[in-house]
Amino acid sequence: MHNRMNIGIGRHILWTVLAGMIFLYSSCDNYSLLEKQEESFLKYYAVDIDDNTGTVVIQTTDGYAILSNFENVGGKDMILIITDQFGRQNPGYPVFFGTDRDDHGYSMIQVDNGYLISGSSTDATRKHGYLANISHDGTVLWDNVYSYYRDLEFRDACLTDDDLIITGYAKVDPGDMDAIIFKTSATGDSIWIRYYKMSDRNDVGEAIIETPGPP
Structure with missing residues (x-):
């Protein structure tokens, strides 16, 4: 018994x-994919990387794109993760990218040939503006570093016609941060930069959108 x-x-x-x-x-x-995941889900990505922080997520035509920043032994770099509509990571991702400096991505937008990331790249003496264009399959099409002032940092970008319009800040040494608008071609070639000093304190452009022209 x-x-x-x-x-x-x-x-x-x-x-x-x-x-x-x-x-x-x-x-x-x-x-x-569980049945309830059609309504809500929680996913973890790049779990084997320490200090990995998701910074931006945007909706794509068939899922989501995630920009993450992380710190490793060699410095700071970025990660791009593409998922389907249920958060399942696409094959070939994550993609790691950046320079041999300390890099940080602040914003990401979708463009015709993939994704545009704007941010900064910092060396021992100054901070540089940074742009990267990554294709839909995770290939880094181009990335550029820009140095015009003592410090230069890009916080957001938008696509207008065939050009890129970026905002952020520039700092003249010595001096305060001034908000900027920076225009490049679709492939990152510099066209012009404008700065806006609106006070005796630090001014930073955080977001930029295209507005309709006059009727």
Whole structure:
């Protein structure tokens, strides 16, 4: 009698453990899709990288694009992750990119050939503006570093006609931060830069959008 009870209890424990393992596996598997995930989900990406922080997420035609910043032994770089509409990471991602300096991405927009990331690249003496264009398949098409002032940092960008319009700040040494608008071609070639000093304090352009012209 006791042996049968022990066997029954043992089987119950075994099935409970197996059910828990199956649930845990399905929850952690990045490519699995539970019925309730059609309404809500929680996913983790690049979990083996320390100090990995998601900075920007935008909706794409068939999912999401995530810009993340992380710090490694060699410095600070960026990660691009593309997912489907349920947060499942696309094959070939994440993509790591950046320079041999300390890089930080602040914004990301979708352009015809992929994604444009704007931010900064810092060396031992100054901060430079940074732009990168990454294709839909994760290829870095081009990235440029811009140096016009003591410090230059890009915070946001928008696409207008065939050109890029970027905002952020520039700092003349010595001096305060001045908000800027910087125009480049679609491939990052400099066209002009304007700065706006609106006070005796630090002024930073945080976001930029295209507005309609006069009727």
